[in-house]
Amino acid sequence: MYDIVNNITLWVVPGLILFALLYASYRRVKVFDTFIEGAREGFGMSVRLIPFLVGMIVAIGLFRESGAMQVLSNLLIPILNIIGIPADLLPLAIMRPVSGSSALAITTEIMNTFGPDSLVGRTAATMQGSTDTTLFVLTVYFGAVGIKKTRHALNVGLMADAVGIIAAVLVCQMVFG
Amino acid sequence: MVNLLWAGMLISAIVVAGINGNIGLVTQIIFDSAEKAVGIAFSLISIMTFWLGIMKVIEKSGFINFVIFFLKPLAHWLFPGVPRNHKAMNAMLMNMSANLLGMGNAATPFGLKAMDELQKLNPRSDTATDDMCTFLAVNTASLTLIPTTVIAIRTATGAQNPTDIIGTTIVATFCSTMTAILCDRLYRKYNRWKNRSTNL
Numbered sequence: 001m002y003d004i005v006n007n008i009t010l011w012v013v014p015g016l017i018l019f020a021l022l023y024a025s026y027r028r029v030k031v032f033d034t035f036i037e038g039a040r041e042g043f044g045m046s047v048r049l050i051p052f053l054v055g056m057i058v059a060i061g062l063f064r065e066s067g068a069m070q071v072l073s074n075l076l077i078p079i080l081n082i083i084g085i086p087a088d089l090l091p092l093a094i095m096r097p098v099s100g101s102s103a104l105a106i107t108t109e110i111m112n113t114f115g116p117d118s119l120v121g122r123t124a125a126t127m128q129g130s131t132d133t134t135l136f137v138l139t140v141y142f143g144a145v146g147i148k149k150t151r152h153a154l155n156v157g158l159m160a161d162a163v164g165i166i167a168a169v170l171v172c173q174m175v176f177g
Numbered sequence: 178m179v180n181l182l183w184a185g186m187l188i189s190a191i192v193v194a195g196i197n198g199n200i201g202l203v204t205q206i207i208f209d210s211a212e213k214a215v216g217i218a219f220s221l222i223s224i225m226t227f228w229l230g231i232m233k234v235i236e237k238s239g240f241i242n243f244v245i246f247f248l249k250p251l252a253h254w255l256f257p258g259v260p261r262n263h264k265a266m267n268a269m270l271m272n273m274s275a276n277l278l279g280m281g282n283a284a285t286p287f288g289l290k291a292m293d294e295l296q297k298l299n300p301r302s303d304t305a306t307d308d309m310c311t312f313l314a315v316n317t318a319s320l321t322l323i324p325t326t327v328i329a330i331r332t333a334t335g336a337q338n339p340t341d342i343i344g345t346t347i348v349a350t351f352c353s354t355m356t357a358i359l360c361d362r363l364y365r366k367y368n369r370w371k372n373r374s375t376n377l
Binding site: 013016017019020021023024027029031034035036037038039040041042043045046047049050053054055056057058059060061062063065066067068071072097104107108111112115116117121122125126127128129130131132133134135137138140141142144145146147148149150151152153154155156157159160161163164167168171172175176 | 182183186187189190191192193194197199202203206207209210211213214215217218219221222224225226227228229230231232233234235236237238239240243283285286288289290292293295296302303304305309310312313314316317318319321324326327330331333334335336337338339341342344345346348349350352353354356357360361364368
């Protein structure tokens with residue numbers, strides 16, 4: 001099972017490029033000229049993101065390194081205990097919507113400490129895989145086109161994260177518990 | 178809301194650092210994080226350039242019609258404000274396909290391209306449209322079939338069966354995606370109702 005999934009994963013990207021190029025050549029599209037035409041937009045789009053990324057990543061880095069995140073998670077432990085989220089998973093639950101790289105680091109740390117096949121380890125893996133970094137996605141996507149009034153997007157994203165995290169805990173308890 | 182969150186994070190961080198006696202570290206952390214942010218933007222340049230080039234080939238050759246065949250009906254229902262064969266629709270479909278297959282770094286360029294095209298349909302350039310909000314809702318919930326990164330970590334930490342979390346991940350991500358779509362729909366309805374009552 002693992003080998004099959006792993007192979008599919010390895011083949012997805014090269015396979016897509018392969019078939020896209022084969023089909024385009026068959027349709028007599030000037031592939032390289034067309035590639036350049038599209039690729040030209042890449043630079044400007046990335047550079048336009050810099051102010052948004054700097055603003056967000058500084059805020060998140062400072063929030064984590066200063067110890068403010070620890071204070072917040074200490075405050076939240078009683079509430080999350082009521083919902084049934086184990087305290088070991090709390091840092092991950094808080095960090096997941098905020099910072100992708102920190103969440104990944106926390107997930108790895110949990111697997112190393114408790115073992116990847118423990119209930120906590122599997123729940124962490126499920127949590128990590130089932131939601132995306134809401135704040136990062138919002139910053140990057142809205143930042144790229146200069147949207148300042150984001151309306152209900154943040155609320156919706158955080159609501160979805162909360163449901164995803166709780167669902168991960170419940171499903172893992174049912175399947176692996 | 179973003180403004181509040183941003184200010185809140187920075188203010189609480191500086192206050193906590195002050196109380197803990199770490200105030201000396203604040204400046205260093207700011208510079209380090211800023212450098213990291215620019216680093217991310219620069220590493221995006223290479224990925225963006227390549228994938229936007231490939232996307233153009235996929236679009237122009239008509240290959241896109243194969244890629245998006247299954248998602249199209251869903252996409253028209255999700256984004257009623259986007260015309261059927263608009264470039265925004267193509268880019269959003271590519272983004273959603275890439276996410277489903279766990280191609281995270283290919284999904285971002287398609288997503289940004291979609292935002293760029295959606296912005297052309299936007300009458301007020303500083304405010305998000307309904308369709309932009311829906312698109313971001315779907316993206317932040319990240320409907321994935323193969324969580325590639327997590328499988329890699331599980332392999333690295335010596336799991337007996339690294340892929341056994343695929344099932345639970347699909348269930349959890351399905352719940353969060355449904356929540357995102359549902360909340361977004363409710364917000365759309367609420368805003369329309371609010372606008373109607375203010376116009377009366």
